[in-house]
Amino acid sequence: MNLKHVFRSWEFALFVLLVAEIAVLGVINPTFLNIENLLYSTLDFSHILFAALPLTMVIITAGIDISGVSIMGLTSITLGLVWVAGVNIFVAMAIAILIGLLAGLFNGFFVANTDVNPLVITLGTLFMFAGLAQGMPALLDLLGFKAYGSGGLAAYQYEGITGLPDSFIHLTDGSLWIIPYPFIAILIFAAILSLLLHKTRFGRALYLIGVNPKATIYSGVPIKKVLIGAYLLSALGAVLAGITLTSYFTSARADLGGDALLPIITTVVLGGADILGGSGTILGTLLAGLLLGFLRQGLLAIGVTNDLIQVVTGALLILAMATKRLAAVYGEFRLNRRTLSSKERG
């Protein structure tokens, strides 16, 4: 990869935008430039990054997984309920991770074994997992599990489960020097995913599926296993997001992360992944996530309301996409012109 290639890449553009954004917001509000504050503010959107990073891999295969936001709630409520039943919090966490991964396996299995549009499948599981998460406390009551409270476990479906142990809260509370634990986990997660995507056969197969699924099958790629792997990873991201949110809000709820769908997909798309498949990078998604997250924090800090931020984010998504599309069209146009004129001269 030569230097010119780097400068013309979408990731470099995102990086420049990120630096410019922090500089501009810093000029308006100097406290924003404090590196410790900046790192600390990543806690507010770490769940979006966790979910968006592996979703990139699903989108590269020309698929999509919108059920992640429900898996977050499912993970959270499972964790809480198992803990309430008297199990050690970290064992409860392991069980919650397992349940979340099973949900991902269901998605992957359905996508890999039928030709049904992934949007339809994950739309169905979005409802199904959310319903399971909401109904789980009542279901456990029905099955005869005894709760401590008089209202039974069903009471938790509205209030959420609080009073989680400090060792669990410390997962998002603590930091290594000035870097919060979740952000370290995000960087490690991104590095692993990046290696998987760019340095393994599995990763190359993801791109190939996105460009031409038929050719992938004829190339002898175990396409079903690869697809299941992609949806499993996406579920893993949602599970990590669910755990982070539970720890951060110190409460296990079935509806955690429900409003994160728009920012998650915005992050992946702004990161350069093509919704039609075949392109995208983990680095791009990471940078886009930071760009959007800091933008939100910065605008909130200078007193812009949440509603206006929603408008700005939506407009930004559309503008970024339109610019990219029109630039591609213009590039093609220029290439055609150049070919034509060189033919005339020749």
Place this chain on the structure above:
Amino acid sequence: MKRFFKSRELLIMLLLAVLIIITGLFNKNVYKFDSISEIFNASLTLTLISLGEMFVILTRGIDVSVGATAGLAAVILGTTLNLGWPIGWAILAAIITGTLAGMVNAFGITSMRVPPIIMTLGTLGIYRGLMRIITGGSWIENLPQSIKEPNRWDILHVPFFVWMTLIVIAITAYITLKARPARYFYAVGDNEEGAYLLGIPVKLTQFAAYTLAGFFAALAAIVFTSQIGFVSMNAADGFELKAIAANVLGGVSLTGGIGTPLGATIGALFMTAVHSMLIFLGIPGIWDNAFAGIILLTVVYIDYRVRTTIELQQRQSRIRGESGAVGGES
């Protein structure tokens, strides 16, 4: 007619009938005329939004902003009414708002070449944000009686809005089956490049689809504002996903070119009926989502199995037919 008996519409209608009959075994009240009428009445908002979404899905697009568009139109309706506008003007303002919101999507998708899911995700955020900015985040209450009145009208014991929606469905069904430009939606969705080569105005057709989605969302906004009598900030929240689910249930294919207004209507009716039947069975509302998801997945799975089996049979009969012809010649 023969095609109708093999169609998804019939499958869903049968499922709906089975659902209602089984529920009726547990709770006789289901069979009352009022209960059935009430299911229709409750499904109107989703039906109207789904009809608009249908045009977009037919052209192989997707619109996830329809719920937000309906919310925005409802806010405009409520705000103008509380400013003292006559009801006719307020309704017109709401319809214009919805249509314009659809046109913004259409412009971005056809002229700026933004992929539909990205464009409408963006406007989903924008319209929801605008709703709160216009109202300052508070609900719109104390609406004048003039907007709540139509909800009480009934003709032959059937609410006025049910009649209105039935007429809208009938018009839409007639036009999509008989009018030439309406067939463009199917052509564009089935094969965009082929449609272009045939001289069909592809961009204009796509533009019309998103505009119609906005228009229908505004109609839905008027109905639910009248039915509920206030506008909350969560109005029509999540209806975009329900509308897509209703279309898929009703046999409107996300790969474009296949589906009917009848299908979209029945899909929406089914989604609502599941909710109502759970209430009749005494199952708490928290299970709504789980049932909706399981039913959606079951239906698409059955459809997949039926489709692949039919394709396999056709291929086998073709092979057999060809070998028979060869045998006859020799």
